[in-house]
Amino acid sequence: MTAITHHTPDALLAAYATGSLPHAYALVVAAHISLCLECRAAYEAHQAGGGAVLEVVEAEAVSGGLKSRVFDLLDAPYTPQPTFSRSGVYPGPIMEALKGKPPSWKSLGLGVRQSILSSGREGSARLLCIPPGQAVPDHSHNGLELTLVLQGSFSDSTGHFGVGDLEIADQDLVHTPTADPGAPCICLAATDAPLRFRSLVPRILQPLFRI
Amino acid sequence: MMHPPSQVSSQTLWMLAVRDRRDRAAFAAMFDHFAPRLKGFIMRSGTGSGQAEEIVQDVMLTVWRKAAQFDPARAQVSAWIYQIARNRQIDVIRKENRPLPEELGEAPEAEPDASQVLALEQEAAQLQQALARLKPDQREIIERAYLGELTHQEISTQTGLPLGTIKSRIRLGLERLRHELKELR
Numbered sequence: 001m002t003a004i005t006h007h008t009p010d011a012l013l014a015a016y017a018t019g020s021l022p023h024a025y026a027l028v029v030a031a032h033i034s035l036c037l038e039c040r041a042a043y044e045a046h047q048a049g050g051g052a053v054l055e056v057v058e059a060e061a062v063s064g065g066l067k068s069r070v071f072d073l074l075d076a077p078y079t080p081q082p083t084f085s086r087s088g089v090y091p092g093p094i095m096e097a098l099k100g101k102p103p104s105w106k107s108l109g110l111g112v113r114q115s116i117l118s119s120g121r122e123g124s125a126r127l128l129c130i131p132p133g134q135a136v137p138d139h140s141h142n143g144l145e146l147t148l149v150l151q152g153s154f155s156d157s158t159g160h161f162g163v164g165d166l167e168i169a170d171q172d173l174v175h176t177p178t179a180d181p182g183a184p185c186i187c188l189a190a191t192d193a194p195l196r197f198r199s200l201v202p203r204i205l206q207p208l209f210r211i
Numbered sequence: 212m213m214h215p216p217s218q219v220s221s222q223t224l225w226m227l228a229v230r231d232r233r234d235r236a237a238f239a240a241m242f243d244h245f246a247p248r249l250k251g252f253i254m255r256s257g258t259g260s261g262q263a264e265e266i267v268q269d270v271m272l273t274v275w276r277k278a279a280q281f282d283p284a285r286a287q288v289s290a291w292i293y294q295i296a297r298n299r300q301i302d303v304i305r306k307e308n309r310p311l312p313e314e315l316g317e318a319p320e321a322e323p324d325a326s327q328v329l330a331l332e333q334e335a336a337q338l339q340q341a342l343a344r345l346k347p348d349q350r351e352i353i354e355r356a357y358l359g360e361l362t363h364q365e366i367s368t369q370t371g372l373p374l375g376t377i378k379s380r381i382r383l384g385l386e387r388l389r390h391e392l393k394e395l396r
Contacts, residue, residue: 011363011366011367012363012367014356014366015362015363015366015367017294017297018297018356018357018358018359018361018366019297019298019300019301019309019359020356020359020361020362020363020366021363022363023305023307023309023310025363026309026310027310029310030310030311030312031310031312033312034312034313037382037385037386037389038382040312040315040385041378041379041381041382041385042374042378043312044285044286044290044378044381044385045374045377045378045381046357046374047286047290047291047293047294048286048287048290048334048335048338048374048377048381049338049353049357049372049374050290050293050294050297050357051286051287051288051289051290051291051292051293051335052289052335052338052339052342052357052372053252053293053342053353053354053357053358054245054248054249054252054289054292054293054296054357055248055289055339056339056342056343056354057248057251057252057255057354057358058251058255059247059248059250059251060247060250060251060254060260060263061247061250062246062247062250062264062267063264066246066264066267066268067239067242067243067246069268070242070268070271070272071235071239073268073272074235074238074272074275078272078276080276081308083314085313086313091312091313092312092313092314093310093311093312093313096308096310097310
C-alpha cells in the first residue's frame with residue numbers, strides 16, 4: 001500500500017469535527033479518516049479542542065428528575081445502531097451509505113460508471129468507476145468538489161492521486177482527471193451542488209455554464 | 212496560572228471505573244460534572260431546555276453504553292463526550308445519521324500506558340490554558356466554531372487553537388492502539 005500524500009486540510013477537518021460540513025462532504029472526510037491515521041489524529045485533536053470548550057462553557061442546571069431517569073435506563077434493553085465495517089475497497093462510512101450492499105452501478109458511457117449515494121439540496125455524493133486511461137466525464141461543479149480515491153489512481157494537472165488520497169477542487173480549477181493504467185479507478189466524489197442531469201442541458205450551453 | 216496535572220484527572224478515573232467496573236458511583240460523579248455543561252453547551256446553539264435535556268440524557272446513556280470504546284491514551288473524557296454530544300445534536304437537528312469514521316477497534320482492557328495518558332492530560336490542560344489566554348473576541352470565535360455555530364466557509368477563514376502538540380500525542384496513542392490490535396489478530 002502506498003503512503004497517502006494528499007490529506008484533508010485542517011480547516012476541513014475542523015469543520016467536520018464541529019459538525020458544520022454538509023452531509024456529502026462529511027461522508028468523504030469520514031471515509032478519508034477511516035483510511036488515514038494522520039488525519040484521524042488531527043480530527044481527534046479537534047475533538048480535544050471541543051472538549052476544552054465543553055469544560056469552560058457556561059453550565060445550565062438540569063432538572064431534578066433527569067439523573068434518576070438516566071439511571072433508570074442504564075439497564076434497560078436497547079438496540080445498538082448497526083455498525084458497518086470495511087468491505088473490499090469501501091470503508092465503513094461508505095458501506096453505511098450503501099446500506100451494506102454493493103454499489104449499483106449505472107453507465108455514464110465510455111466505460112465510466114457511477115453509483116449515487118446521496119443527492120439533495122445540500123449536495124451530492126457518488127461513487128465513480130473509471131477504466132484505465134479514461135478521463136472523468138464532463139463534471140463541472142459550482143463550488144467545492146472532494147474526490148477520494150478508493151482503488152487504482154488518477155492524475156490531472158495538479159498531481160497524482162492514489163488510494164486514500166483526497167483531491168480538493170474549487171470552482172476555479174479546470175481539470176481533467178484521467179485514470180492511470182492498471183485497475184479501474186474507483187473514487188468517492190462529493191459536490192455541493194445537487195446533481196444535474198446533463199442530458200437535459202443542450203450541449204451548446206454547457207461552455208457558458210462553466211464560466 | 213494553572214499547573215500541569217501531575218496525576219490523572221478525576222474525569223479519567225471516573226470514566227475508567229465506568230468502563231472497567233461499570234461503577235455507578237463514578238457514573239453519578241460524571242453525570243454531576245458533565246450533564247450541566249452539556250445542557251449549557253446544547254442550549255447555546257438555540258435548543259430549548261426540554262429538548263436539550265433529552266439530548267443530555269441520550270449522550271449520558273451513550274457514554275455508559277459505549278464506555279468500552281473510551282481509550283485514555285487517545286482522548287480526554289471531555290473530548291470523547293464532546294464528539295458524542297455533537298453527533299447526537301446533528302442527528303436530532305438533521306434527522307439523519309452523521310457519517311462517522313470506522314472505529315479502529317476497542318482499546319484492549321490491559322492497563323493503559325500511564326505515561327502516555329498523563330502526557331495527553333498535560334497537553335489537554337495546556338490547550339485549556341491557551342483557550343483561557345486568548346483575547347475575548349478570539350476566544351468567542353473558537354467557542355462558536357466548536358459549538359457548531361460557524362459554517363465550514365467561516366471556519367476556513369479563521370485561525371484555530373494551537374493543536375500541533377496534542378495531535379502528535381494523539382498520533383502516538385493511535386499508533387500504539389494499531390500495534391496492539393495487530394498483535395491480537
